[in-house]
Amino acid sequence: MKLPGDKAQHLILRDQQVISPSYPRGYPFVMDHGKGVYVWDVDGNRFLDFAAGIAVNSTGHSHPDVVKAIQEQAEKFIHISSDFYHAKWIELAEYLNRIAPFKEDAVIFQTNSGTESVESALKLARYHTGRTQFIAFMGGFHGRTYGSVTLTASKAKYHHGFYPLMNGVTHVPFPDPYRPILQTNPSEDIGDATIRYIEELFIHMLPPQDVAGIIIEPIQGEGGYVVPPQTFLPQLRELCNRYGILLIADEVQSGVGRTGKWWAIENFDVEPDIVTSAKGIASGMPLGAMIARKSITTWPKGAHGNTYGGNPLACVAGLETLRLIENGYMKNAAEVGTYCLLKLADLQSNHPSIGVVRGIGLMIGIEFVENRESRKPAEQLRDIIVDKAFELGLLTLGCGTSTIRVSPPLCITREEIDAGLAILDQAITFAEKNGS
Numbered sequence: 001m002k003l004p005g006d007k008a009q010h011l012i013l014r015d016q017q018v019i020s021p022s023y024p025r026g027y028p029f030v031m032d033h034g035k036g037v038y039v040w041d042v043d044g045n046r047f048l049d050f051a052a053g054i055a056v057n058s059t060g061h062s063h064p065d066v067v068k069a070i071q072e073q074a075e076k077f078i079h080i081s082s083d084f085y086h087a088k089w090i091e092l093a094e095y096l097n098r099i100a101p102f103k104e105d106a107v108i109f110q111t112n113s114g115t116e117s118v119e120s121a122l123k124l125a126r127y128h129t130g131r132t133q134f135i136a137f138m139g140g141f142h143g144r145t146y147g148s149v150t151l152t153a154s155k156a157k158y159h160h161g162f163y164p165l166m167n168g169v170t171h172v173p174f175p176d177p178y179r180p181i182l183q184t185n186p187s188e189d190i191g192d193a194t195i196r197y198i199e200e201l202f203i204h205m206l207p208p209q210d211v212a213g214i215i216i217e218p219i220q221g222e223g224g225y226v227v228p229p230q231t232f233l234p235q236l237r238e239l240c241n242r243y244g245i246l247l248i249a250d251e252v253q254s255g256v257g258r259t260g261k262w263w264a265i266e267n268f269d270v271e272p273d274i275v276t277s278a279k280g281i282a283s284g285m286p287l288g289a290m291i292a293r294k295s296i297t298t299w300p301k302g303a304h305g306n307t308y309g310g311n312p313l314a315c316v317a318g319l320e321t322l323r324l325i326e327n328g329y330m331k332n333a334a335e336v337g338t339y340c341l342l343k344l345a346d347l348q349s350n351h352p353s354i355g356v357v358r359g360i361g362l363m364i365g366i367e368f369v370e371n372r373e374s375r376k377p378a379e380q381l382r383d384i385i386v387d388k389a390f391e392l393g394l395l396t397l398g399c400g401t402s403t404i405r406v407s408p409p410l411c412i413t414r415e416e417i418d419a420g421l422a423i424l425d426q427a428i429t430f431a432e433k434n435g436s
Helices: 006-018 064-076 087-099 114-129 146-151 190-204 232-243 264-268 312-350 379-392 414-434
Strands: 031-035 038-041 046-049 106-111 133-137 169-172 211-216 246-250 274-277 288-293 354-360 363-368 397-399 403-406
Touching (some): 169 190, 312 363
Antiparallel strands (some): 106 288, 363 403
């Protein structure tokens, strides 16, 4: 197929005149419409979607139940502001309370995005604890507003030109089993070494009694879809308990059924104090949530708020999304995700450029290397694969230095996984023969 087509080229030229150049645009896909796991561009070309709008379109594109709920709500009212009340806002909060990853009752602050959810968590943690400091992890992505981008440490360019950032954030290495930064002692894994590093930090640099919260993606997203060792998060929970520090799980990309459980942190049998959510929570409507234990939600009326929080269109989309995920798509994510990992293991055996495949459910990363002995990241090769896959009819997104993420809608079938991996196989073969 000719890409970009004539209509796409025209729209891209118009876009360049009026849209901020700061957006990290990839290949020239100009969308017209979508249905399920397929999308069409303005020139009529069809693509299989392995990206889902950065893991947002959890129920597929334009699921009829979600569309119907939005249409029916729009005929009633579109906005009233957070100064007043409405039933759908309450229903969604009750649903999130029921599925929160801790036994205690939850209180919900609804937002418009992931970064706003994280900002809300920072404010609540400081207010409740009376402490000022935070620990975040290298490779983490938490958003681009000032507090959130200070936590973010996946790419230096997110900080360049924006200093000074928010005061009070210390970064530590994320326990990446494939690319460990810290040296391990005998009988340690990289998770153990990371906990030991934080303890050393408390001795020499950062008083633990000043730390309000430790924020972590249970599975890193933008940093490369990195899964920590199974014992790491339980150890981190115990460390937080010991020093009275709040554990904040950033589940903006990993949550809402993507890993086959409501929240990725549940795969590690850990209960956080605060969860931040967005992306897949409302099938593409701008909705986020900060979900906190009721016992720590101690701030008073007027301490925090927003104009669009609890937007009725976003709330009904969220309710339908959660019902669809609970009634089948979450189970599908677990089963099809396991199937996809097995198929990717076969793909890895045929392609020496694949260094490692990792993930849980339908949150899967494929990391490319120049060779498996050195593990040197093959960033240019990864980019060629992404572009070639697009030419062949598959939408993918990179993450980390040299990883491709597999994060399709949670409704995807085994047959659609097979179709997408067949295209990916062709793209990798092309890149290995023609890439540098």
